[in-house]
Amino acid sequence: MKKICALLLACAMLLGTAFTFASCSDGNTILVQTNAFFAPFEYYDGDDIKGVDVEIMAKVGEKLNKKVKFKNVEFSAIIDNVSEGKVCDAGAAGITITDERKEKVDFSVPYYTSVQYVIFAKDSDIAKKSGADGEYIVWEALKGKTIGTQTDTTGWIYTDGEINATADNEDYGYDGVLYNTGTTMKNFDNAQLAADGIGANLVDVVIIDELPAQFIVSKNSNLKCLPLYYSATEAGEEDAPVEEQYAICVTKGNTELLDAINAVLEELMKKDSSGKTEIEKMVMRHMGME
Amino acid sequence: MISVKNVYKDFGENGEIKVLRGVSCEIEKGERVVILGPSGSGKSTLLRCMNLLEQPTGGEVWVAGDLITAPDPYLYPEWLKQSATYEKMLRRNKKEDEALEEICRNRLLSKREGRAFENMRKAIEKEKRLDINLARRKMGMVFQHFNLFNNLTVLQNLTLAPVELKLKTQEEAEEKALELLRRIDLEDKRDEYPAKLSGGQKQRVAIVRALAMEPDVMLFDEPTSALDPEMVGEVLDVMKSLAASGMTMVVVTHEMGFAREVGTRIMFMNEGVIAEEATPEEFFKNPRHPRLKEFLSKVL
Amino acid sequence: MNFFEGVYTLFTNPNYMQSLFKGLQITLVISVAAAVMGLLLGTVVALITICPDSPAMKIPKWISKIYITVIRGTPMALQLFIMFYVIFTIRDFPEIVTATIAFGINSGAYVAENIRAGILSVDVGQTEAGRALGLTSGITMRKVVIPQAIKNVIPTIGNELIALIKETSIVSMIGMYDLTMAAKIIGSGNNMASYLIPMSVVALFYLAIVYMLTFVIKKIERRLRAGDKR
Numbered sequence: 176m177k178k179i180c181a182l183l184l185a186c187a188m189l190l191g192t193a194f195t196f197a198s199c200s201d202g203n204t205i206l207v208q209t210n211a212f213f214a215p216f217e218y219y220d221g222d223d224i225k226g227v228d229v230e231i232m233a234k235v236g237e238k239l240n241k242k243v244k245f246k247n248v249e250f251s252a253i254i255d256n257v258s259e260g261k262v263c264d265a266g267a268a269g270i271t272i273t274d275e276r277k278e279k280v281d282f283s284v285p286y287y288t289s290v291q292y293v294i295f296a297k298d299s300d301i302a303k304k305s306g307a308d309g310e311y312i313v314w315e316a317l318k319g320k321t322i323g324t325q326t327d328t329t330g331w332i333y334t335d336g337e338i339n340a341t342a343d344n345e346d347y348g349y350d351g352v353l354y355n356t357g358t359t360m361k362n363f364d365n366a367q368l369a370a371d372g373i374g375a376n377l378v379d380v381v382i383i384d385e386l387p388a389q390f391i392v393s394k395n396s397n398l399k400c401l402p403l404y405y406s407a408t409e410a411g412e413e414d415a416p417v418e419e420q421y422a423i424c425v426t427k428g429n430t431e432l433l434d435a436i437n438a439v440l441e442e443l444m445k446k447d448s449s450g451k452t453e454i455e456k457m458v459m460r461h462m463g464m465e
Numbered sequence: 466m467i468s469v470k471n472v473y474k475d476f477g478e479n480g481e482i483k484v485l486r487g488v489s490c491e492i493e494k495g496e497r498v499v500i501l502g503p504s505g506s507g508k509s510t511l512l513r514c515m516n517l518l519e520q521p522t523g524g525e526v527w528v529a530g531d532l533i534t535a536p537d538p539y540l541y542p543e544w545l546k547q548s549a550t551y552e553k554m555l556r557r558n559k560k561e562d563e564a565l566e567e568i569c570r571n572r573l574l575s576k577r578e579g580r581a582f583e584n585m586r587k588a589i590e591k592e593k594r595l596d597i598n599l600a601r602r603k604m605g606m607v608f609q610h611f612n613l614f615n616n617l618t619v620l621q622n623l624t625l626a627p628v629e630l631k632l633k634t635q636e637e638a639e640e641k642a643l644e645l646l647r648r649i650d651l652e653d654k655r656d657e658y659p660a661k662l663s664g665g666q667k668q669r670v671a672i673v674r675a676l677a678m679e680p681d682v683m684l685f686d687e688p689t690s691a692l693d694p695e696m697v698g699e700v701l702d703v704m705k706s707l708a709a710s711g712m713t714m715v716v717v718t719h720e721m722g723f724a725r726e727v728g729t730r731i732m733f734m735n736e737g738v739i740a741e742e743a744t745p746e747e748f749f750k751n752p753r754h755p756r757l758k759e760f761l762s763k764v765l
Numbered sequence: 766m767n768f769f770e771g772v773y774t775l776f777t778n779p780n781y782m783q784s785l786f787k788g789l790q791i792t793l794v795i796s797v798a799a800a801v802m803g804l805l806l807g808t809v810v811a812l813i814t815i816c817p818d819s820p821a822m823k824i825p826k827w828i829s830k831i832y833i834t835v836i837r838g839t840p841m842a843l844q845l846f847i848m849f850y851v852i853f854t855i856r857d858f859p860e861i862v863t864a865t866i867a868f869g870i871n872s873g874a875y876v877a878e879n880i881r882a883g884i885l886s887v888d889v890g891q892t893e894a895g896r897a898l899g900l901t902s903g904i905t906m907r908k909v910v911i912p913q914a915i916k917n918v919i920p921t922i923g924n925e926l927i928a929l930i931k932e933t934s935i936v937s938m939i940g941m942y943d944l945t946m947a948a949k950i951i952g953s954g955n956n957m958a959s960y961l962i963p964m965s966v967v968a969l970f971y972l973a974i975v976y977m978l979t980f981v982i983k984k985i986e987r988r989l990r991a992g993d994k995r
Contacts, residue, residue, distance in 0.1 A: 206857060210940070214955035221783045222942070244857070248940040252850070261854045364938075367953045371960050387954055394958030518893055602899035612894035616912040625908060626898035671894075678898055 204242040205432065206263040207232050210250035212365040214390050215461030216269040216421075217245075227457045228267035231286070231423065234439045239432070249364070251327035253424075254279055260426035265436070269384065271329040271419040281427050283436045285420035286444060286454055291330055291403040292388035293317070294381040296373055301380065302401060313406040313414060314352040323369035323378035326362040329419050330382035334360050367391060373398065384419075386458065466682055466713055467492040467515055467604075470540055472524035474510055480522060484510045486737035487524070492682065497714045499724040499745075502734035503760060508717045511734065512686050515715065516604045517597050523572070529681065533600045536589035539569045544585050602630065605675025609687040611667040613659040619646070619670055620655040623677045638677070645673035649703055665696030669703050682713040689720060721764055725749060733757045771962035781951045781963075788947030789970060795864050795943065796930045802869025803929070804922070807876025814881050817902075829877070836874035842935050844871055849939050864936050868929060875925050883918030884910060916989045923982035927975050934971075944970055 209217045209228060217226035224245045236243035246263065248256065253266040258279040269289070272282050293312045295301050301316055302309040314337055324331035338358050340351035361378050363369040366387045372378040374397070381388075388400040404414040423440075425432045443453040474485035484507045492498055500508045513519040515526060517533055526534045538544050542565055545551055550573050554564040567573070614622050623642035627633040633641065646652045649669040659667055668688055675683060685704065689697045701723055708714060708727045718724065724731055724745060731748040733741040733756075741754045749765075752758045775781050813829045816822050836844070848867035849860070887910050895905030937946035948967040952960035 204857065212949070212953050214953070218953065218955045219784070219950040221780045222787050246860075246940065247942070247946075249938065252939075259854070262856060262858070365949070365953070367949075367958065368960060370954075370958075371952075390954040391958055394954065516897055518897060598896075598899050598901055600899075601897060604897075606894075606897035608890060608894065608897075610890055612888070612890035614891060614894065614909050616909065616916075626895075626900055629900060629904050629908065675898070 204244050205232070205236055205239070205265060207243060207245050207265045207267050208248050208253045208256055208263045209245055209266070209268040210253065210365070211245075211247040212367065213250075213269050213384075213387055215386055215458050217267070218461075219247075226461055227287075227454065228269065228423070230457055231436075231439060231443065231454075232265070232267050234443070235432070235435050238435050238439060250325065254327075257424050257426055260429070264429060264432060265423060265425045267423045269421045270424055272422050273329070273332065276424070279427075280424040281429070281433055282422040282424050283433060284440050285422045286440045287421040287458070289384045289386065289419055289421060291333065291382055291417040291419070292385045292400045293403050294370055294373065294383065294388050294391060294398055294400045295379065297397050297399050299379070299399075302399070309401070311402045311404045311414070311416070313404050315406060317358060317380060318353060318356040319358055320379040321359050321361060321377070323361050323363055323372045323381040325366050325369055325383060326364065328383065330384065331360075331362060333417060334382055370395070370398065386462070390462070466494045466496075466529060467715070468527045469511070469515065470525045470527070471537070472511070472514055472521045472526065474507070474514060474519060475522045484737055485514070485521070488734075488737070488739055489524075490732065490739060490742075492713065492715055494681070494713055495711060495729075497708050497712075497716070497727055497729045499728035499731045500715065500717045500734060501719075501721075501724060501731060501760070502740075503756075506734040507737045508734045509686055512684050512715060512717050515684060516601050516606055518606070528595070528600045529603065531595035531600060533595055533597050536586055536594070538585040538589070539572070541585075541589065544589070545569075548585075602632075602678055603681045605672075605678060605680035605683040607668070607671050607675055607683065607685045607688045609690050611659075611664070611671045611691070613662075613667055613671055613674070615659055618656050618658055619651065619662070622659070622670060623674050626674075626678055632678075642673075642677055645676055646670075648706075649673055663696060664692045665699045668692065668696075668700045672700075672703055672707070676707075682715065683707065685714065685716040685718065687717050687719070689718065719764070721749075733760070735760075768962065768965075771957065771959070772966060775951065775957070775962055775966055781956070784947040784950055785944070785967070785970070788942055788944040788967075791861065791936075791942055792930070792933055792944040793974075794861060795868060795933045795936065796926075798865040799868035799872055799933070800926050800929055802865065803872025803876050803925075806869060806873030807880055810873060810877035811880035811884065814877065815884055833874045833877055836871055837878070841868075841871055841932055842938065845935060845939060860939075860941055864933075864941060868933060871932075872925060872929050875928075876922060879918055879921040879925060880914065883914040883921070886917050887913045916986075919982065919986050919989060923978070923986075926982075927978060930974055930978070931971060 209224065211217045211219050211224045211226075213226075215226055216228045217224055219225075224247060229245060232243050232245070250268060253268055253270070254276055256263050257266040266280070269287070270276070271289075272285060276282070293301075301312065301320075322334050324334055334353075336347065337351040337353040338360055339354065340347035340349055341354060342348060342350050361369075361372065363372065366381065366383045369378065369381040369383065370391045373381060382403060385402070392398045392400045403417045405417060406414050423436050425436070443457075446452055468491045470489055472485055472488045473483070476482040476484055488507070488511055500511065502508045510519055514521050515528075517526070521534055523537055523539065524534070525532060525537050525540060545565055545568055548568075550568060551564055554567070555561070559567070614625065617625060620639065620642055623645060624635065624638035627638040627641070628635055643652060643655065646655060649672070651666060651669060654662060654666065654670075659670070662670065672683075672688075688704070689700050692700065697720070701720065704714075704716070704723070705727055716723070716728070728745050731743060731745055732739050733748070733754065735754070735756045741748070741752065741757050743751075749761065752761055810829045810832065813822065813825045814833075816826070818826075845864070845867050848863055853863040853866075891909050891913065892902075892905055895909050896902065900908075933943060934945040936943050937949060940946070942950075944967050948960070948963040951957055951963035957963060
């Protein structure tokens, strides 16, 4: 019996030590969560997470004289974790500003404007059905398809909206383009898994942000991608791309960090003599297109 | 040596299977008591109650002057007289003797006043009870199915208990064990595991394993029942030589020859009570109980 | 790129190999640490559950019962999520510790049941023989019952370890850099941009680990059984 007690005690001590570990983290580190499957903004290079967001946050760390630590988590967990503020201070993962997210976290100024892209098999007929000589794809062209997205990304949010929105639903107030057209959606952990779904006949197309789409297509010769557009609804209007703006989010009320991020971003978004911003150059560099 | 006082044993969830129904007996030093009886008569259960491998439902077992079971208030009239039940009965104009008799016969105490019953138990227990592990050291037990420790060699089977209980050093225990193994002619098997022994060899080792504790009394629970016929003899021979050395023995068996030859007293059990008790001669010559007559006519 | 070219690329790219070995390392660390914890915890819980009923043991028994029921009755993935997102929501907490605890607790419940079954499978006559010699129940357990139970338990515990190693692959769900995550990284858009090859290679890694473990378990089993050839 005594030995059992001792064993239980040992287990308790193990847990205890684990907790002490936790308490020794100081306030001198900025903990940033990301999903490192979103090149060029964040991606694994061997053991290290690299990318545009990582560079931005490194500059923020320099400014505040603090260490910066990135952690890879599921994309869908980032907003909630930042919102709670217990396990991290900020989220930098090419996060699109949306109203729902604004309620939970504070966003920096937007630092990149991205367009949603559609990835599809090269031999697919989808491009022919689209507007403007196959330069882009309109939502209508996706009717009846199975669309793959990465859970909780804007591609997922928009697609979900177009499929499920109805005029009599208060949350939407309009009929989605794909509503009641037999279009279905599948969600994946990351963009690559979704894109692999095309080859595996799990999905017909994948909707994802521009840069990851470019990346994936550049490495898979049987895939193509085109920007996604809203078709004009009234005469005289033009078709418009499905745009979004990336920003870095922090726990609500963390103004010190937010101000530092904004200051760094403003610096990085100044155009130099060649008319390019530092952010744009970072993007090119991380895409290997310098 | 061992005294069994009015022992009851019920099995089953609600005690619906009554195996022992008030058994009392005395085993004196040097006696070799053989317990006979048809199967299901409770003879093994009685033996197992003697060293508390079965906990009696009621009654007491004493070993060498020490109580080893929980005390049984029904055996103590002075305690019963303090109970509310007893007083109530006296108020209803029952005679003292009749009241006590009725309480014991119908086990009224536990049903009506569990609290007082428990307090009595505890009070008696504090005074007299002995740790069962100490009592068992003095009582060797041999099982029908040998129950040698399968994970230990023959020698280790013999030395485990004396060494673990710090009664002997490892060397002393081994010396004693080898002497015992020599006695049963199995010294060459000292490093074998039980799985490699024949049934007869296993049982002989089991007997000397019990002897290694230098017990005052040996309990045998059908020691030859699980053996092939040709192995029965070797085990009985060991038991006979043990008897010759003056060991106190209680033997549950179906071996009538052994009972007649070795026993100093035979008890016949039937339906949970001792139906007849006699010397071997008397027992086989003049059986009185009708059930015993029937039994003997079948087995002899 | 055909499959074998892909495999060749993977094995010749030092970056990819580095990813694989880093992932392998974390998978092994979690597996081994959780297995040790599971064995300790499982043994304690098993001993509690087979203790005879007594007032002092009532609460520990009750806790053990709930522990086993809840852990075996809920998916490992959910337990992992709860560990990470409800219990250990502490700043900068080492995630490998959280994962180890989650898997250790999970494994402990299964090990406890295996050990309990192993102990109960030892003939009751062995205990009776020990007790009849005057040995306490503790000594009888330690010297007679448990050594025999171990023999019965080794194969089932081995199976549990194998299941544990494979199950650790779900830590990639919460972003940990294990073997499965390494495959995801190598397969991601900026690397090979295909999951098929790295996933297949990683499957081979798991297979190799499990095969080696099976081999070791067989060895141990054979050695333990040497005592009772019939």
